[in-house]
Amino acid sequence: MRMVLKARIPTEAGNAVLRNGTLLKIMEAAYAALQPEAAYFTLEDGERTCFFYFDMQQSSQMPPVLESFFMDLNAKVALQPVMNADDLRTGLGDMMSGT
Template structure:
């Protein structure tokens, strides 16, 4: 299933990683684990935010993917199932 994860990073933890020079490595490891279809970085609500779209085969994948966000970045995380245009068309075709 295609999922959108939104992670709001804790400012203090992120600042500490930036100051120490570790942020690029931490983000590379975290992003790589998701094998994302798409990945975007921005600011929402005044905090650093990461949006990532990726595929989940089983809900048991969620803890090992999400835990580094909590531990290393103090992130607040939301998971939302999402569809692309092809998924939507496939779903709509089933309504007939």
């Protein structure tokens, strides 16, 4: 299932991992683990925020992926299913055809 993971990193924790040189390593490890179709990095309410859009095969993927955001970055994490335009067309088409 296509998912979006949003991690919002508090400024103090982000500054610490940026200074000690581990921020890039943490993000690269997350990218390697998730193999996202897209990843975006921005600010939200003044805090570093990242979005990873990826395919989750089973819920057991959650701990190895999410714990680094919690433990290493003290991040607030959200994970939810999402659709792309093709998924929306298929879902609405199925709904309209009664399948």
